[in-house]
Amino acid sequence: MIRRKRTCWTAILMVCVLLISGCSIWPGQDDSASNKKVALTLWYWNRSIDDKLIARAKEKFPNIELTAQKIGGDFKAKLKTTLAARSGEPDIVALNDWIMELFPSEDRFYNLYDLGAGDIEDQYLPWKWKQGVTPSGQMIGFPMDTGPTALFYREDLFKEAGLPSDPEDVTRQINSWDAYAAAGEQLKEKFGGKVFLTDNIATVYNQVISQSAERYFRPDGSFIGMDSPIVGKSWDTAVAFKEKGLLANADGWTPGWNAAMNNGEIASFVGAVWMKQVLQEAAPDTSGKWRVARAPGGDGNNGGSFLSILKSSEHPQEAFELVRWLQSPENQLEQYQTLNLFPSAPGVFDDPAMKEKEPFFGGQATGPVFAESAQQVPDAFFGERYPSVHNIITRRLNDVAKQNADPQQVWTDTVHRVERELQR
């Protein structure tokens, strides 16, 4: 009996040892071998940084032992869980355009100005740079790629409808949302309602508001109000597009959108530079028929990302040197060529690599169009509640577009809903 009990204990002990041994039986092996190396971890998502560039970073910084982890799935949720748990945080992390949601937690990040970011500020687009700076003046996000917008349109359909079709002419003539809507009516008439001007109501609203210097909040955090002229203009423009029958009601990122693009049901849309890739993958049959002109109503930005250094990092200075190198103008230019990531450093906009002709766009060099746009993007303050307010509005606009809800009533409802949202 005693023997059996002892065997039992031994077995349990063995299991425990096996479980723990993974981390503690042979400790410090790495430390002793290369005790001068600084270990840094980097979190990024697929196609946000070129893997070859990361490989080169390891050669460039022999004193850094870089562990670059490609985080799949819901990146934001994983980052937030890690931040909440306060353990297992990476040293450097990529953030998307939802960076403002993290502004209330600015104390969890290093102020990049303290690490020397101010020295290179003039190399980057000012409006992009400011998006990484919190209202209290701490810089938590270093500029990565950016998303200037332009008008993507079908040259053949525009020509057939008697509209200007050369990018220069389109930029000059279709220069306001009214002119754009008028072009849509001409298209509708010419093709008997089979070709729509643009994809959906949210695109129109998003693009009108992204061209303005004002959103929903002031830098002090106060709400500007739903009666602001910008919100009113964006809403009215979107509703007018619906009422004139210019929308195909095809939501982005759906098979229906891809099909509508590929079948020539949609003649144009205003979108960010990264839509080039999306469009090429969605509508391979229309290769050569698309062109890019400046967006009607002005230039704007959608998306773009940042690199941050978390406060938990023990080697912020080394991390900053790495970030600075990864996002140097030359390396941004290289990533434009490899991954289509549009640089936020205007110094490289004149490089021949940015002016290459693209067969999908009928041999047009679209880079200069987006480069022009990038330099004109208005400086805008978002505020950490921007996503929730913006989401409420676009959601309700969908009711107008798809369920023929009364725009006036939906507007009253939306105002009420936003007010309620801001009270909690």
Next chain:
Amino acid sequence: MWEHRALYVAISPFYILFAVFGLFPIGFSLYLAFHKWDGIGVMTYNGLNNFKYMLTDAEFWQAVGNTFMIWIYSTIPMLFFALIIAFLLHAPFVKFRTLFRVGYFLPNVTSIVAVAIIFGALFANNYGFLNYLLQSVGLPVVEWLNAPWGIKVAISSMVVWRWTGYNAVIYLAGLQSIPQTLYEAAKIDGASAIQSFFRITIPMLRPVILFTVITSTIGGMQLFTEPQVLVGNDGGAGAAGMTIVLYLYRESFINNYFGYGAAVGWGMFLIIALFSIVNWKLVQGKSS
């Protein structure tokens, strides 16, 4: 007790895991429901405000209504089909029974995301397969994913497709446990097939039916993946596909109101508990 400590240690992993991943989250979510928390920063005490906001939030009540509608749209046909399939599988003239059983069970183990993508292609407004069929027989196109009822039908049909086989297998097990002698006795007494179905099969199956109703109630109230993949985090056009869990998910993980999300979780717990009791009374009530 102390002399058996080795054995207690041996069975402890379950209890430790349960405490860490079961008990603690439940307790923490109750604590969280009375706080305001964005998921990263400091938690501040919020009293009953989360619950007040929930009870006065039109979107929450819409989500509750949607969930019930989808539950009704899906559970009734699902259990009906399951019973018929089980009855047929039980019939002596069916061959290759195991093959059919596996076949009917297969949808249950298929990746739900893949299923949602396929159903999305079936019900799509433009270029959808159903609309293609309607058009080819000269009927007008239905905007499935724009109409409030169309979204609910699409989601319900996914639930029916996925769970009918599962319930059929459970019903089949129930059918097989009914003693054959009862049917023989009924036959001698001159009962017809329909009479023996309603007088023997249904009453004997009552505990099994109760089980399937309760599990599909819980499953139906927790519906999340189907609408999320099919119509997105906002529940599609007019939020017609917004279910309670989808609402909870959006408020917590998209809008960062974790305290509020926890309160919604407890609201949902109450709804499921109440609804299960009502169902239990309804199904059980007849026999007593």
